[in-house]
Amino acid sequence: MEISNQLKNQHLMWRAGFGPSVEQLSDLPKYAPEKYFKALLKASSQEPQYINVADENLVSLYDQLQDANKRKNFDEMKRREINRMQQAAVRSLNLYWLKEMVTTSAQLREKMAFFWHGHFASRNNNIFYNQLLLHVFRKYGLSDFGTLLREVSRSASMLYFLNNQQNRKGRPNENFAREVMELFTLGRGNYTETDVKEAARAFTGWTANGKGEFVFRENNHDKDAKTFLGKTGNFNGDDVLNIILEQPQTAKFITKKLYTFFVNDQPDETLIARLADDFYNSKYDITALMEQIFTSKWFYDEKNIGTRIKSPVELLVGIQRMIPMKLDNDYALFNMQKILGQQLLYPPNVAGWAGGRSWxxxxTLMMRLRIPQMFNDKDELNVTPKQDDDVMMGRKSDGTANVPMKPAAAPQKKVYGAVEASINWEQYINRYAKIERDQLLGIIRQQILQVSTPQVEQTISKSLDLSSRAAFIKSATVQMMSLPEYQMC
Structure with a gap:
């Protein structure tokens, strides 16, 4: 079957971004995907602005907390107030980034940042650490993996999340060193326990100050010789990262992770091996690898289109890109993330989100199918949230599943408030102005769904509003987005 440029470009926009926007609908059939990708790349080439949501009051109080003399005057109530303000600021950062995903033309940059923030999973309630790490993902997400790895490894968010501030000579803490290899670079089975111990010694003294700046405490560093991945020397943390990057296995591990996220949940080992070789030889050039993927013919094979389940964030952002809207209750979007099991900046554990069928x-399926109607009808969020996973950092002893150590209490149904969305239907409806009435439903289906299911039109026909052309377009769009097929991209 010949695949149209429109479907190919929709596929590209869902994978290299968060779905097509309403403004792009008329352009989708006009350009070859290679040109469309070049435009995406150009739009994402500028360095992002630093996102800062911390207000002056919080900054002032936090600065005082870092001062040993002023800290003495902080009672428990004042500390709790700072913590409350921090948590509120992290929620604001979450929503700010979500809106950026919806509105920005730099779709590729934000999608890469979104991927890396799941790969380098880290969570804490310090807004300053969160802002700094998010900027790393957005700034270096399309650079080279070596630079990105070093920046993340020196971030306060990651160092504290993995307890490296406790890693000292004579009392090594292995958490950070282990996860750098197991989850971030080499993958389980490609290093030994001795390598973990020796790497932990190399990372002794790596920590950060209260402002989130990297600090190397030389007095805490183990200066004796270490043997790591077959090499011996007086290694420090940077040396360990460089040795890891010298391993072709690192390129293979990262390439496979990128492939299963951006292309297909089912890995093509032959393709991945070829991509990994090129990635390694390019000195880990992320942009070159993504260009190779998104401009290849095989990326647009039928087997790769409409085969991924949208993550909660992809689902929420994609709807808002297609149907422009303003939410009077912004926190409804935050609560939807929580209900569906994916909060930005708050991964379930150090392994990140499992993705795929786990969504x-x-x-969650019933909630997903309700969301378009909730936006349209200003419905209430009255649901049972997914349980948070923070047991053993979400890992069994073999590092795979996330199973609680003891039975957890059943979550209770909660009312999160109304979803108050003001939809700009006029902008959306105008995109269909030149389409004949008898062709409308088919065109809407093609632009909303990535899955080829012509019988869908018959399925929803009884639920359509036939009172006017505008009502027909609105109801058809909402009904299409409320189908199980819309969950796929």
Whole structure:
């Protein structure tokens, strides 16, 4: 079957971004995907602005907390107030980034940042650490993996999340060193326990100050010789990262992770091996690898289109890009993330989100199918949230599943408030002005769904509003987005 430029470009926009925007609908059929990708790359080439949501009051109080003399005057109530302000600021950062995903033309940059923030999973309630790490993902997400790895490894957010501030000569803490290899670079089975111990010694003294700046405490560093991945020397943390980057296995591990996220959940080992060789030889040039993927013919094969389940964030952002809207209750979007099991900046554990079929269960699927109607009808969020996973950092002893150590209490149904969205239907409806009435439903289906299911039109026909052309377009769009097929991209 010949695949149209429109479908190919929609596929590209869902994978290299968060779905096509309403403004792009008329352009999708006009350009070859290679040209469309070049435009995406150009739009994402500028360095992003630093996102700062911390207000002056919080900054002032936090600065005082870092001063040993002023800290003495902080009672428990004042500390709690700072913590409350921090948590509120992290929620604001979450929503700010979500809106950026919806509105920005730098779709590729934000999608890469979104990927890396799941790969280098880290969570804490310090807004300053969160802002700094998010900027790393957005600034270096399309650079080279070596630079990105070093920046993340020196970030306060990651160092504290993985307890490296406790890593000292004579009392090594292995958490950071282990996860750098197991989850971030080499993958399980490609290093030994001795390598973990020796790497931990090399990372002794790596920490950060209260402002989030990297600090090397030389007095805490183990200066004796270490043997790591077959090499011996007086290694420090940077040396360990360089040795890791010298391993072709690192390129293979990262390439496979990128492939299963951006191309297909089912890895093509032959393709991945070829991509990994090129990635390694390019000195880990992320942009070159993504260009190779997104401009290849095989990326647009039928087997790769409409085969991924949208993550909660992709789902929420994609709807808002297609149907422009303003939410009077912004925190409804934050609560939807929580209900569906993916909060930005708050991964379930150090392994990040499992993705794929884990996004869907009986409760989340029903919620997903309700969301378009909730936006349209200003419905209430009255649901049972998914449980948070923070047991053993979400890992069994073999590092795979996330199973609680003891039975958890059943979550209770909560009312999160109304979803108050003001939709700009006029902008959306105008895109269909030149389409004949008898062709409308088919065109809407093609632009909304990535899955080829012509019988969908018959399925929703009884639910359409036939009172006017505008009402027909609105109801058809909402009904299409409320189908199980819309969950795929």
């Amino acid at each position: 869907i269960d009986s409760s």
